[in-house]
Amino acid sequence: MILGTVTRRLLHAIPVLLGVSVLTFVLLNLLPGNAALAILGPGATPKQIQIVDRQDGLTQPLWDRYWHWLTQALQGNLGNSLLSHESVAGLIGHAVPVTLEVILVAQVVALIFAVIFALFAVVIRNPWLDRVLSLVSFGGISAPPFLFGILLILIVSVDLNWLPATGWVPLTQSLAGNLRTVILPAATLGVGEFALHMRILRGDMLEQMREDYVITARAKGLPRWRIVFVHVLRNSLFVLITIVGVNIGKLISGAVIVEVLFALPGVGNLLINSITQRDVTVVQGIVVFVAVAFVVINLGVDLLYSALDPRIRRATNDG
Amino acid sequence: MVTSIEGRVASTINSVATENSLIVDRLSVAFNSGAGDVYAVNDVSLRVTPGKTLGIVGESGSGKSVTVRAVMGLLGHSATVSGSARLNGEELIGMPEDQLRRRRGIKLAMVFQDPMSSLNPTMRIGSQVAEAVRHHRNVGRKESWSDAVELLRSVRVPDPERRARDYPHQLSGGMRQRVMIAMALSARPSVLFADEPTTALDVTTQAQILTLLDDLKQRYGMGVVLITHDLGIAARHTDDLAVMYAGRVVESAPTKKLIGAIRMPYTQALMDAIPRIDAPSHSPLATIEGSPPDPSKRISGCAFAARCPHVGDRCVTTPLLAEGEPGHRWACWYPLGVDT
Numbered sequence: 001m002i003l004g005t006v007t008r009r010l011l012h013a014i015p016v017l018l019g020v021s022v023l024t025f026v027l028l029n030l031l032p033g034n035a036a037l038a039i040l041g042p043g044a045t046p047k048q049i050q051i052v053d054r055q056d057g058l059t060q061p062l063w064d065r066y067w068h069w070l071t072q073a074l075q076g077n078l079g080n081s082l083l084s085h086e087s088v089a090g091l092i093g094h095a096v097p098v099t100l101e102v103i104l105v106a107q108v109v110a111l112i113f114a115v116i117f118a119l120f121a122v123v124i125r126n127p128w129l130d131r132v133l134s135l136v137s138f139g140g141i142s143a144p145p146f147l148f149g150i151l152l153i154l155i156v157s158v159d160l161n162w163l164p165a166t167g168w169v170p171l172t173q174s175l176a177g178n179l180r181t182v183i184l185p186a187a188t189l190g191v192g193e194f195a196l197h198m199r200i201l202r203g204d205m206l207e208q209m210r211e212d213y214v215i216t217a218r219a220k221g222l223p224r225w226r227i228v229f230v231h232v233l234r235n236s237l238f239v240l241i242t243i244v245g246v247n248i249g250k251l252i253s254g255a256v257i258v259e260v261l262f263a264l265p266g267v268g269n270l271l272i273n274s275i276t277q278r279d280v281t282v283v284q285g286i287v288v289f290v291a292v293a294f295v296v297i298n299l300g301v302d303l304l305y306s307a308l309d310p311r312i313r314r315a316t317n318d319g
Numbered sequence: 320m321v322t323s324i325e326g327r328v329a330s331t332i333n334s335v336a337t338e339n340s341l342i343v344d345r346l347s348v349a350f351n352s353g354a355g356d357v358y359a360v361n362d363v364s365l366r367v368t369p370g371k372t373l374g375i376v377g378e379s380g381s382g383k384s385v386t387v388r389a390v391m392g393l394l395g396h397s398a399t400v401s402g403s404a405r406l407n408g409e410e411l412i413g414m415p416e417d418q419l420r421r422r423r424g425i426k427l428a429m430v431f432q433d434p435m436s437s438l439n440p441t442m443r444i445g446s447q448v449a450e451a452v453r454h455h456r457n458v459g460r461k462e463s464w465s466d467a468v469e470l471l472r473s474v475r476v477p478d479p480e481r482r483a484r485d486y487p488h489q490l491s492g493g494m495r496q497r498v499m500i501a502m503a504l505s506a507r508p509s510v511l512f513a514d515e516p517t518t519a520l521d522v523t524t525q526a527q528i529l530t531l532l533d534d535l536k537q538r539y540g541m542g543v544v545l546i547t548h549d550l551g552i553a554a555r556h557t558d559d560l561a562v563m564y565a566g567r568v569v570e571s572a573p574t575k576k577l578i579g580a581i582r583m584p585y586t587q588a589l590m591d592a593i594p595r596i597d598a599p600s601h602s603p604l605a606t607i608e609g610s611p612p613d614p615s616k617r618i619s620g621c622a623f624a625a626r627c628p629h630v631g632d633r634c635v636t637t638p639l640l641a642e643g644e645p646g647h648r649w650a651c652w653y654p655l656g657v658d659t
Binding site: 211212213215216217218219220221222223230231234235308309310311 | 391393420421422423424425428429431433436437438439440441442450451454455486488499502503
C-alpha cells in the first residue's frame with residue numbers, strides 16, 4: 001500500500017535527519033568566532049564575551065546543548081536567534097516563500113523548455129539543431145550558475161535596465177512586481193536545470209525510438225510526431241522524474257548562491273548571514289529544515305513515479 | 320484442400336490477377352555500417368496472394384525479417400533497399416515515407432516476435448488498439464474504443480471490455496500476441512506479416528495463435544506471410560513456402576509439393592533438425608554443422624557449400640534459383656532426388 005511505503009520511507013529518514021543535525025552541531029562548534037563577538041563588536045573583552053555566551057547557554061558542554069536542542073526541536077521549537085532573539089521557525093517561515101518561489105519557477109520553466117526542445121529535436125532530427133542544442137546544454141551544465149546570473153545582471157539590468165538586479169517584491173504585494181523580481185533569479189537557477197533535463201530527455205527519447213514498441217507504432221502507420229509525443233515521451237518521463245528527484249539537492253544549494261547574488265530575502269541568504277554572524281541556532285534550524293524538505297520532496301517524487309508507471313503501481317499495491 | 324488447385328496456381332503463377340497481391344521482385348537490402356556494407360538480402364522474389372499463407376523459413380540471420388521490414392519501409396537510414404515490391408500494382412520500394420506510412424497498418428500490417436516488448440508498457444491495451452483504429456478511420460475516441468473491444472473479441476480475448484483496460488504486463492504472452500493481432504487487423508489489411516509470432520510463446524499457445532491466424536486469413540481473405548525458423552510449423556500452416564539462406568531464397572514451392580520432395584540440401588537439413596516424437600529416446604538432436612556465412616562478405620559460389628553434405632565441384636559458382644519442376648524452384652547444383 002502507498003501508506004506503507006510512505007511510513008517506511010519516513011522511518012528511514014529518521015537516522016538521516018539525526019545524523020545531519022549532529023554533524024551540523026559539531027561542525028558549527030568547531031568554527032572559530034561566535035555570536036557574542038558579532039553582537040559586541042571587535043572591541044569586546046573576553047569577559048564580556050563570556051557573559052553573553054553564558055546567557056546564550058554556549059558555556060554548557062556540547063552534548064548537553066545538543067540534547068536540549070533536540071528535545072526542543074522535537075516539540076517544534078527550533079529556538080531563537082542569538083542575535084535578534086526572533087524565533088528561528090519564524091525567520092525560516094518568512095524566508096521560505098521566497099526560496100520556494102524561485103526554485104519552483106526555475107524548475108517548472110526549465111522542465112517546460114526542456115520537454116519542448118527535446119521533443120522538437122527528436123521529431124525533426126535536424127543535425128544543426130542537434131549541434132546547437134548540444135552546445136547550449138553543454139554550456140548550461142558546465143558553467144557555474146552565478147556566471148549566468150552576473151551576465152544577466154550586466155545585460156538585462158545594467159545595460160537595458162529592464163528588470164531590477166536586486167530586491168524582492170512578495171507575491172502578496174504585487175503580481176507584476178513579484179514577476180519582475182523573480183525572473184532573473186529563476187532564469188539563473190533554471191538554465192543549468194534546463195540544460196541537464198533537455199540533454200537527458202533527448203538522449204532517452206532517442207534510445208526509446210529503438211524500442212520494439214516504437215516499431216509497432218511505426219508499423220501501425222502512426223506519424224513520427226505522434227510516436228514521439230504519445231508513446232516515447234510517456235516512457236521517457238520516468239527518467240526525467242528520476243533526474244528531477246536526484247537534482248533537488250543541487251537546486252537548493254543553487255538557490256543559496258542565487259539569493260546572495262540577487263540579494264533576495266530567502267532561506268539561502270538567511271543561512272549565509274547566520275553563518276557569518278555565528279548565529280548557530282538559526283544555522284542549525286535551517287540545515288535541519290532543508291534536510292526534512294529534501295526527504296519529503298524525494299518521497300513525493302517517488303510517489304509520483306509509481307502513480308505514473310502502471311508496472312510499479314501494481315507492484316506497490318500487491319506488496 | 321490446396322492440392323486440387325496447386326498445379327493450376329503453379330502453372331499460371333504469372334497470369335494470376337494482381338489484385339491485393341504483393342509481388343516482391345529481386346529485392347536486395349544492404350546495411351551501411353562503419354566497417355563496410357552488410358548484404359542482408361539478395362535478389363529475393365516472393366508472391367503473396369489473398370487468402371493464402373506464404374511461409375518464409377530459415378535460420379536466424381537468413382534475412383527473413385529484413386525482407387519484410389524492407390517491404391514495410393521499417394528499416395532505418397542505414398539500409399539501402401533495391402528491387403521492387405508491388406502491392407496491388409503499386410510500387411512500394413522508393414515510395415516517399417509519408418505515402419508509405421499511410422499504407423502501413425492499412426494495406427500492410429505486422430505482428431512481431433515478442434509481444435511484451437512490442438506493446439507500449441505504459442498504455443492500456445485498449446488504447447493501443449483504439450489508436451490504430453483512430454489512425455485508419457476518422458472516428459471519435461468512444462467509437463474507436465468500442466471498435467477496439469470488438470477487435471479484441473474477434474481475436475478471442477475473453478471478457479474484452481474489462482481486458483481492454485489492462486496494461487500489457489497484466490496479460491499472458493498469448494493474450495498479448497492476440498492484442499498485437501487485433502491491432503494489426505484494425506484496418507483489414509491486404510497483407511499481414513507475422514514475424515515469428517509464436518517463438519516467444521509456449522507450445523499450446525503457439526497452436527492457438529497459429530489457428531487464429533488461419534481463421535482470420537480465411538475470414539478476411541488477406542494474404543499472410545508467416546516467418547518462422549520452424550519448418551514443422553510452416554508445413555502445417557502455410558500454402559506456399561520460401562526457404563531462405565544467407566539472404567537468398569534457396570528453394571520455393573507450394574508447401575505440400577516442397578515438403579513431399581525436398582530438393583535443396585539446406586531445406587533437408589532444416590527438416591532433419593525438427594525433433595521427432597517417434598525417434599528412439601535419448602538419440603542426439605540433429606543439428607546443422609557450422610554456422611551461416613558472415614553477411615559482411617560477398618560470397619562466391621553457393622553460400623551453403625561449406626556446411627553441405629552433398630557439396631560438389633560445381634558449388635564454387637553460385638547456383639541460381641530456377642524452376643526445376645513445375646512450380647518448384649531451387650538454387651542447387653546437386654538437388655536431392657534428381658539426377659544431374
